[in-house]
Amino acid sequence: MSYIYLNNGLPVVSNNSASGTDRMSTEADGTLVFQGASTVWDDLRVPLYARSTGSAPSYTSGFAGNATLYAWYFANGATDMLHFEMQMPHGWRGTVIYPHVHWAPVTTGTGTVRWMLEWTWAEIGATYGASSTYNMDETISTASQWKHLITGGVGGLIPSSSQDGLSSMLVGRIYRVGGGTGDTYAGSAALLAIDFHYELDTVGSREPTAK
Numbered sequence: 113m114s115y116i117y118l119n120n121g122l123p124v125v126s127n128n129s130a131s132g133t134d135r136m137s138t139e140a141d142g143t144l145v146f147q148g149a150s151t152v153w154d155d156l157r158v159p160l161y162a163r164s165t166g167s168a169p170s171y172t173s174g175f176a177g178n179a180t181l182y183a184w185y186f187a188n189g190a191t192d193m194l195h196f197e198m199q200m201p202h203g204w205r206g207t208v209i210y211p212h213v214h215w216a217p218v219t220t221g222t223g224t225v226r227w228m229l230e231w232t233w234a235e236i237g238a239t240y241g242a243s244s245t246y247n248m249d250e251t252i253s254t255a256s257q258w259k260h261l262i263t264g265g266v267g268g269l270i271p272s273s274s275q276d277g278l279s280s281m282l283v284g285r286i287y288r289v290g291g292g293t294g295d296t297y298a299g300s301a302a303l304l305a306i307d308f309h310y311e312l313d314t315v316g317s318r319e320p321t322a323k
Contacts, residue, residue, distance in 0.1 A: 146313045151205060155307040160184070160194040160286065167192050169288075175302060176216070176258040183302040185218060186288040188295075193287035194303070199279055203312040206276035210309040212264035213248055213286065219299030220255035226295040227263055229306075231284030235277030236321075243284070252297060260304070269308075278322065 137145050146152060162168035169192035175181040186192040200209075213227045227248040234240045250263040271280070286306050289295055 144315050151311050151313045153309055153311055156198065156201065156209075156310050157305065157307045158196045158198050160196050160303075160306065163195050169194065169303065172302075183216075183304060185300040185302055186290065187300055188290040188298050191287060191289050191292070193285045195285045196282075196306070198282045198284070198308070200281070200310065201312075202278060202316045203314050205311040205313040206271060207311045208268040208270045210264055210268040211246065211248065211306060212262050212309070213306050214260065214262055214304040216258050216260055216302045216304065217252055217256050217297070217299060218258075218302050220257045221297060221299045222252045222254065223297035224249055224251045224295060225263070225288065225297045225301050226292070227301075228287050228289065229265075229284060230287070231269070231282045233269075233271065233275045233280060233282045235275055235280035238274035238277075238280075240283070247294070249294065258302075 133147060133149075137147055162171075167190055169184040169186045171182055172185045173179055173182050175183040184192075184194065211229055215225075215227075217225075227250075229246040229248065230243050231246075232240045232243045246265050246269065248263045248265045250261055286303070288301060
């Protein structure tokens with residue numbers, strides 16, 4: 113059984129980095145693969161866009177009291193939304209992904225902010241279908257003005273067999289139904305970013321269009 117060893121004073125990576133099922137291995141074509149529990153996680157950062165239809169949040173100055181810094185302010189009395197398209201990276205394992213929202217309360221008030229995600233998802237060659245929604249709730253129990261909060265949901269988004277392929281893509285929106293059911297925070301919520309935790313088991317793909 114071989115691992116990482118020295119050859120004339122130089123480190124050489126062998127086929128396996130350790131024994132057992134949880135290990136890093138190098139396949140015959142040189143592809144680096146993370147086996148079992150040796151997989152790693154990363155954030156997939158998603159650009160957000162205001163569209164000509166629907167209610168966009170206001171892009172407002174004064175973030176954290178700084179006149180020259182801006183953020184998207186999601187109101188407490190409207191359905192504000194931003195849109196995104198997201199392509200899964202080639203190193204993705206094809207497992208559950210976990211969306212979360214980075215944001216800050218604009219006031220010192222308390223209550224619950226309900227972030228909503230709507231999406232449809234398909235891999236290359238598959239057909240997009242009806243959208244699904246996902247709740248991400250954050251309850252503010254003490255004054256938290258300008259505090260950096262990260263809010264996720266329960267269970268993550270589980271891909272089907274027509275969504276877990278190479279370069280699968282999600283089309284969706286992030287929104288807040290201010291004052292709606294489940295949303296009781298009376299102030300605006302300043303959105304900083306949304307991203308998705310995803311699991312990697314390779315460093316990229318073996319071929320441009322095949323893993």
